[in-house]
Amino acid sequence: MSGNWLEVDLRGIGWWSPAAPDWPSAAALLQEGAAWPGEGAARPAAHVLSPNERRRAPEPVRIACEAAAQACEAAGCAPGELPSVFTSIHGDLGITDAMCAALAMDPATLSPTKFHNSVHNAPAGYWTMATGCREASTSVSAWQGSFAAGLLETLVQCRAEARATLLVSYDIANVGALGAALPESRAYAFALVVAPSGGRRASGRLRARHVTAPAPAPKAPAATSLQPLLRALATRTPACLRLPAGPGTALELELAA
Amino acid sequence: MPSRIPALAITAFTATSALGRGRAAHLEALRLERSGLRDNDFTSTPLPCAIGRVDSLEQAPLPAGWSTQDCRNNRLAWLGLQADGFLHAARSAIERHVAERVALVVGTSTASIGATEDAYARLEDGRFPSRLANPQLHTPHSPGLFLQQVFGTRGPCLTVATACSSSAKVFAKAERLIRTGVADAAIVAGVDTLCGSVLFGFNALELVAPEPCRPFDAARRGISIGEAAGFALLERDADADAPRLLGYGESCDAWHMSTPHPEGLGARRALADAFARSGREPGDVDYINLHGTATAKNDEVEAAVVAEVFPARTRASSTKGWTGHTLGAAGILEAVLTLLAMEQGLVPGTLNTTRPDPACGPQLALHNEARTIRTAFSHSFGFGGNNCILVFGSEGAR
Numbered sequence: 001m002s003g004n005w006l007e008v009d010l011r012g013i014g015w016w017s018p019a020a021p022d023w024p025s026a027a028a029l030l031q032e033g034a035a036w037p038g039e040g041a042a043r044p045a046a047h048v049l050s051p052n053e054r055r056r057a058p059e060p061v062r063i064a065c066e067a068a069a070q071a072c073e074a075a076g077c078a079p080g081e082l083p084s085v086f087t088s089i090h091g092d093l094g095i096t097d098a099m100c101a102a103l104a105m106d107p108a109t110l111s112p113t114k115f116h117n118s119v120h121n122a123p124a125g126y127w128t129m130a131t132g133c134r135e136a137s138t139s140v141s142a143w144q145g146s147f148a149a150g151l152l153e154t155l156v157q158c159r160a161e162a163r164a165t166l167l168v169s170y171d172i173a174n175v176g177a178l179g180a181a182l183p184e185s186r187a188y189a190f191a192l193v194v195a196p197s198g199g200r201r202a203s204g205r206l207r208a209r210h211v212t213a214p215a216p217a218p219k220a221p222a223a224t225s226l227q228p229l230l231r232a233l234a235t236r237t238p239a240c241l242r243l244p245a246g247p248g249t250a251l252e253l254e255l256a257a
Numbered sequence: 258m259p260s261r262i263p264a265l266a267i268t269a270f271t272a273t274s275a276l277g278r279g280r281a282a283h284l285e286a287l288r289l290e291r292s293g294l295r296d297n298d299f300t301s302t303p304l305p306c307a308i309g310r311v312d313s314l315e316q317a318p319l320p321a322g323w324s325t326q327d328c329r330n331n332r333l334a335w336l337g338l339q340a341d342g343f344l345h346a347a348r349s350a351i352e353r354h355v356a357e358r359v360a361l362v363v364g365t366s367t368a369s370i371g372a373t374e375d376a377y378a379r380l381e382d383g384r385f386p387s388r389l390a391n392p393q394l395h396t397p398h399s400p401g402l403f404l405q406q407v408f409g410t411r412g413p414c415l416t417v418a419t420a421c422s423s424s425a426k427v428f429a430k431a432e433r434l435i436r437t438g439v440a441d442a443a444i445v446a447g448v449d450t451l452c453g454s455v456l457f458g459f460n461a462l463e464l465v466a467p468e469p470c471r472p473f474d475a476a477r478r479g480i481s482i483g484e485a486a487g488f489a490l491l492e493r494d495a496d497a498d499a500p501r502l503l504g505y506g507e508s509c510d511a512w513h514m515s516t517p518h519p520e521g522l523g524a525r526r527a528l529a530d531a532f533a534r535s536g537r538e539p540g541d542v543d544y545i546n547l548h549g550t551a552t553a554k555n556d557e558v559e560a561a562v563v564a565e566v567f568p569a570r571t572r573a574s575s576t577k578g579w580t581g582h583t584l585g586a587a588g589i590l591e592a593v594l595t596l597l598a599m600e601q602g603l604v605p606g607t608l609n610t611t612r613p614d615p616a617c618g619p620q621l622a623l624h625n626e627a628r629t630i631r632t633a634f635s636h637s638f639g640f641g642g643n644n645c646i647l648v649f650g651s652e653g654a655r
Contacts, residue, residue: 003357003358003412003413003438003439003440004437004439006437006439080511088397089396089398090396090397091397091418096370096373100370100373100374100376100377100454101377103374103453103454103457104374104377104378104380107300107302107304107453107457108302110454110457110458110460111461112458112461112462115454115457115458115462116458116462116514116640118454118458119366119419119420119514119640119641120366120397120418120419120420121418121419121639121640121643122514122641124419124509124641124643125509125640125641125643126514128509128510128511128641128642129511129512129513129514129642132511133509133511134508134509134510134522134526135508136429136507136509136530137419137507137509137643138417138426138507139417139418139419139641139643140416140417140418141397141401141416141418142398142401142414142415142416143393143396143398143401143402145415146398149413149414152413152439153430156430156433156434156437156439157433160433160436160437161259161433177376177377177380177383177385178373178376178377178395180383180385181376181384181385181389181390181392181395182392182395182396183392209439210413210439212357212411245413245414246414247405247406249414
């Protein structure tokens with residue numbers, strides 16, 4: 001038993017990871033056979049943020065905004081006009097760690113800035129502020145199925161509202177005692193702009209449906225579940241694949257040129 | 258502008274908050290104008306403020322099968338879904354539609370971060386104690402993972418976490434999943450519980466009142482934080498008596514992380530979309546359940562928008578003086594209060610408020626009023642400038 005197929009045009013891709021600061025460099029690594037577009041240590045450019053915000057913004061905000069800006073540019077879309085979906089398994093682990101540590105020591109020392117940046121929709125908040133975007137924005141989470149949930153939500157929104165829609169999926173590496181209690185996580189941000197199918201500027205087509213057939217076992221780090229999709233996008237190869245969505249459920253994807 | 262959407266039936270709904278368990282307890286408190294707020298007896302470090310606390314969660318562990326997911330937030334979810342026969346209604350909908358075709362969309366702001374705080378207070382050699390070792394307790398999707406097991410849905414399941422608009426947005430997500438044919442029915446939920454992060458976090462932002470909150474009062478001093486669980490079941494077809502979700506509007510302020518746009522541009526944008534999707538005009542709106550947190554800025558901006566957009570005959574109130582601001586659960590708790598108001602022909606007043614801010618228009622109801630409510634709006638505005646407005650109707654056919 002499955003849900004309906006939802007088909008959209010792929011318009012633009014954005015990427016950031018410590019060793020691949022944009023989608024072309026990530027795609028090159030994947031084309032060379034890399035399992036994952038690299039590890040390293042770097043900060044994203046995040047030019048979309050004002051210099052002040054870029055300096056102060058927490059890591060999830062910087063990397064999500066960087067990938068989002070790339071995807072919009074590749075799609076030829078004005079960022080301020082796109083509804084958006086942000087998805088992340090853990091949100092800002094660094095802030096949760098710092099907040100919980102402060103509460104355990106002395107609750108009076110909790111930082112007001114950390115607190116307002118602790119909301120799961122902080123990257124969406126900074127993104128919409130930076131781009132002057134007043135369109136609908138949703139931040140979601142679905143454990144190991146977070147990417148699948150975000151992608152499905154993006155396709156549903158794109159089809160239901162007949163509008164190009166931005167998806168941003170991100171996480172950061174584990175931090176602190178909280179990080180030690182969670183499955184391994186890896187810093188990355190991946191963004192897609194999708195549009196109602198049949199447009200002139202499509203760089204590919206994507207179909208998806210929610211199915212109850214068994215999904216591939218979730219991998220650790222969870223982001224590596226994206227590998228087959230990233231490789232297919234990088235090599236522009238048609239593909240049928242399944243992403244883990246939840247217990248006993250998957251998102252079935254078909255990618256066509 | 259979005260197009261008008263077909264209405265969806267709301268075939269079951271319930272809420273549990275400081276006012277009690279289920280619809281009857283909420284209705285009784287509304288009728289008696291009896292607040293659920295009390296002096297803060299939740300935090301071990303003193304914090305002088307009022308809270309909307311749900312009684313007896315400490316003595317109500319989850320049944321044995323779910324002990325690894327035991328935490329305050331899941332206990333409140335468990336308690337909440339027993340009320341008004343909601344679990345039964347949800348399971349019979351799953352039988353009717355089959356589990357694969359029923360979506361589950363949960364809204365929360367802090368999920369079970371209370372368990373994470375607890376683990377940090379009891380670290381053993383820098384590690385979480387074994388009682389709190391389940392990683393699924395320490396993730397935003399914690400309530401979604403728990404509720405999916407309890408209900409047994411196998412359709413799409415996700416947690417929406419957009420701060421205080423979270424469990425209003427679950428209605429919009431569910432409507433789209435049904436309209437695009439991904440699901441035939443959806444269970445929507447909102448669960449948020451008291452925890453140190455929100456009490457001391459809002460306090461650090463100087464947004465917590467030292468007294469029970471007074472929404473829209475000229476002398477208001479900030480919010481009172483509460484906790485709640487709410488549930489609703491959405492389906493395409495149902496008997497004519499079921500109330501309807503007529504539409505919604507979602508928007509962003511693009512202004513500031515924790516204060517609203519001074520001219521309420523985001524709220525106005527959400528209203529415009531809500532009118533377009535529901536096919537309603539300001540003159541059709543009988544009642545608005547306002548966001549009305551009792552912060553200086555929210556109420557000033559929201560009051561001005563309502564005064565300008567709606568006619569004098571529209572009644573409007575904030576119910577946060579009853580329940581406190583239940584954050585990620587506020588959207589669905591206030592949706593349930595709005596549905597009760599519609600069902601009973603009762604406009605709730607704005608509890609604790611005596612002298613309205615001059616920005617308020619004639620719409621603000623200070624005390625309960627008997628009024629036929631056919632069309633009602635519910636406002637939810639969150640941190641990150643994230644807004645959602647819901648439109649409910651008392652009749653299916655219109």
